[in-house]
Amino acid sequence: MLLLVVIFVVMTFIAIPITEVVVGASHLFGYSLNQILHNRKELDRFWSDLRIILPVQLLIYAFLLFVMVRLVRARARVEQGFFVNLRWRWPRDIWPGFLLGGTILAIAVQWISARLPVPPSLPIDQYFQTPTYAYLMAGFGILVAPFIEELFFRGFLYPALARPLGVAAAVILTSVPFTLMHGLQLSFAWAPMLMLLIVGVALGLVRARTKSLAPSVLVHIGYNTTIFAMIFIDTGGFKHLEKM
Helix, strand or coil, rough: HHHHHHHHHHHHHHHHHHHHHHHHHHHHCCCCHHHHHHHHHHHHCCCCCCCHHHHHHHHHHHHHHHHHHHHHHCCCCCCCCHHHHHHCCCCCCHHHHHHHHHHHCCCCCCHHCCCCCCCCCCCHHHHHHHHHHHHHHHHHHHHHHHHHHHHHHHHHHHHHHHHHHHHHHHHHHHHHHHHHHCCHCCCCHHHHHHHHHHHHHHHHHHHHHHHHHHHHHHHHHHHHHHHHHHHHHHHCCCCCCCHH
């Protein structure tokens, strides 16, 4: 787990300057390296541009997944596939129920959030500047983030903690870093952070109850899909993002 964290941090810090140099030097999307290096507003605009952020994050996630696969193959006691060793068991006929569970969880969280002092503006809002950005966020949030995040938190971290500390402690201790990982996007405001902690606990409980990773991925996908569907409906198909 420590190795994975170190790799993620190192890859992130390496990717930042490389991306700035490559994009700035090539004037991709109209950016200039000189402006990026000497203009704070331009730098902030650069790192809120999803056309840049998402490909970089995808590359980091892809490398992290590669390391996960290598680690499992190197340490597995049984010669089985990557997913088998991570307790990935597809719930067969009842898999739509887990997607529905994610939907119910999203609706419940949104209902509670509406009654809490959530700040009117959060850093994550900058990623919804245009319909294109909104679609990119939705695609990444539904198709990529649930899979990678569940692999890391409920696939690797949960069993590593559950064995020495027990299920209850593992569920909580996987939910805390899961919440903190999204902290910058939420300004570490207590109300949205609390809601995300509840989501993390729910995902951990699904993993613990089913003794399988696939159900928590399905719940996570159902949750994210519902959140983006709500935004899509509220903004008239991402056409009126100022309503967010």
